Amino acid sequence: MTAILSLRSAAALAPAILLLLTACSSEPAQTTAEKAAAASVPGAPPGAVDDVKVANATASEVKESSDLMEFSYAYPLEAAKIPKLAEWLDADRAANRDALIAESRRDRAAAEKGGFPYRPHSHLQSWKRITDTPRFLSLSSEISTYTGGAHGMTTFGTLLWDRNSGKRRSPLDLFTSGTAFDAAIRDDFCAAITRAKAAKGIQLPAEGEDSVFAKCPPASAQTVWLGSSDGRHLDRLTIAIAPYEIGAYAEGDYRINVPVTAGLIRAVKPEFAGDFRAGK
Incomplete structure (x- = not known):
């Protein structure tokens, strides 16, 4: 060794x-x-x-x-x-x-x-x-x-x-709650998953369909990465998703980019709000 x-x-x-x-x-x-x-x-x-x-x-x-x-x-x-x-x-x-x-x-x-x-x-x-x-x-x-x-x-x-x-x-420590974080990005997050799967030639099961992968998962249960485009503010957000979380192992992992919006910043704790800005 x-x-x-x-x-x-x-x-x-x-x-x-x-x-x-x-x-x-x-x-x-x-x-x-x-x-x-x-x-x-x-x-x-x-x-x-x-x-x-x-x-x-x-x-x-x-x-x-x-x-x-x-x-x-x-x-x-x-x-x-x-x-x-x-x-x-x-x-x-x-x-x-x-x-x-x-x-x-x-x-x-x-x-x-x-x-x-x-x-x-x-x-x-x-x-x-x-x-x-x-x-x-x-x-x-x-x-x-x-x-x-x-x-x-x-x-x-x-x-x-x-x-x-x-x-x-943890990135989620900067938000008022995981629930607030999920609510602020859910639509963008779920739409981005659909696009990412389509890029791999995979159709997402319809909501309610008898499939473990039919439902869009909460982003807070995945790995959250925060980034910056100007070196001063956090204005980039990526959700990293491991295999088996939203699809079969053969699909691999996913890196889902989600916009940092004014709605998301409203879910940030007051002491960290100044460190964020809406992405361009």
């Missing part, structure tokens, strides 16, 4: 070490959402997309692989620059690694006892910056796991770091 790379506290790194980090670690792939966010900022300079890549340069990455399990967990420079946030991410990494090892050992023992082959389990997770406003650092993560079944699974993570309070928050 080999630890490939583990670096912390990027803010304290000397320039020479930063150069070494650049040379020794591969740059994480930029997501479609990040490209769109950077490229669509009105008047964005030519280097806007490159700036997103720089912001997502890996500051801490641990990879391990053995006949028992495969594990990786990474987060970007901007997160490492916040000591309390880096501490939480390191603790989350350790907790996920410990859970993976325990589950893998249990399932391998069961496989040996039952006389069937054991397939190494995995947990692969990478945090990326969505946006960084004066108050909030918004992060997203995609998590790929495998526990020995017919296929792996993709899930998502979300995190907001509130600089004003020095606390980690």
Whole structure:
């Protein structure tokens, strides 16, 4: 079992070490959402997309692989620059690694006892910056796991770091309630799901049809990502939906973009209202 790379506290790194980090670690792939966010900022300079890549340069990455399990967990420079946030991410990494090892050992023992082959389990997770406003650092993560079944699974993570309070928050913490959040975006959210499925050649079952996927789910039960087009206000909203939530596994996951409207901002708690603006 080999630890490939583990670096912390990027803010304290000397320039020479930063150069070494650049040379020794591969740059994480930029997501479609990040490209769109950077490229669509009105008047964005030519280097806007490159700036997103720089912001997502890996500051801490641990990879391990053995006949028992495969594990990786990474987060970007901007997160490492916040000591309390880096501490939480390191603790989350350790907790996920410990859970993976325990589950893998249990399932391998069961496989040996039952006389069937054991397939190494995995947990692969990478945090990326969505946006960084004066108050909030918004992060997203995609998590790929495998526990020995017919296929792996993709899930998502979300995190907001509130600089004003020095606390980690969930995006839904900024709203008066999950119910208010759902009510404000339901029509746009459900319509966007229909369009996303149509783009894949899939017709959404009619409401009331005898299908587990006939009903549009509450957005608050999915993963919420908040972004910004101007670097100052939260005016972008994406709902990340894992496989099986709104369709068969073969459909894959969905990333549903929903407009930030005046109606949605009315559902924001007063103390955060100034950090939002309606999207253009």
